Amino acid sequence: MKNMLFAILLLGSGLFLNAQDTHFGLKAGLNISSLDVDRGADYSAKAGFHIGALAHVHLAPHFAVQPELVYSTQGGKDGNVKWKINYINVPVLFQYMAGNGFRLQTGPQLGIAASSKVENQNVEVDNSNAVKTFDFSWAFGASYIGAAGLGVDARFNLGVSNIYEPDVPEIKNRVFQVGLFYQFMNTVRRK
Numbered sequence: 219m220k221n222m223l224f225a226i227l228l229l230g231s232g233l234f235l236n237a238q239d240t241h242f243g244l245k246a247g248l249n250i251s252s253l254d255v256d257r258g259a260d261y262s263a264k265a266g267f268h269i270g271a272l273a274h275v276h277l278a279p280h281f282a283v284q285p286e287l288v289y290s291t292q293g294g295k296d297g298n299v300k301w302k303i304n305y306i307n308v309p310v311l312f313q314y315m316a317g318n319g320f321r322l323q324t325g326p327q328l329g330i331a332a333s334s335k336v337e338n339q340n341v342e343v344d345n346s347n348a349v350k351t352f353d354f355s356w357a358f359g360a361s362y363i364g365a366a367g368l369g370v371d372a373r374f375n376l377g378v379s380n381i382y383e384p385d386v387p388e389i390k391n392r393v394f395q396v397g398l399f400y401q402f403m404n405t406v407r408r409k
Contacts, residue, residue: 247397
């Protein structure tokens with residue numbers, strides 16, 4: 219029964235994507251991440267990167283939904299100590315498209331922790347047991363895509379859930395991202 223349900227969901231997803239004006243793409247860019255610690259010293263900004271894929275699905279002339287699958291290096295630093303947390307993020311962005319290539323976007327993001335390490339004076343220690351498996355964030359951003367399919371994206375991911383496994387203190391992700399993306403089979407309509 220479970221296999222039949224899975225097959226029906228898979229078939230339905232394929233039909234949905236084929237029925238829509240869908241464009242796939244690749245993306246990569248810079249992360250500036252930090253960790254917001256409740257009642258403690260925040261971990262300040264640390265540079266990282268993100269890389270992944272996207273599916274841009276047009277729902278109406280000015281509205282689209284864009285699910286993504288992104289590998290993202292996050293965390294923060296406190297003096298000489300760097301906390302490096304790597305995630306596989308799945309944002310689902312709802313976009314308003316102005317018609318001239320400019321887009322406003324917002325939506326939820328589920329993060330799955332892939333690894334966590336603390337580095338102090340070039341010595342790294344695995345601390346994956348201190349990070350919860352799932353992270354929930356809300357993304358806000360804007361992007362611009364040119365007629366050739368190349369675009370620029372800027373986004374802020376506001377961590378909503380506590381990522382710290384002992385629960386106290388609460389620690390939440392804060393990530394600013396800027397990057398480039400390429401959307402295959404682009405059909406941006408200009409006014």
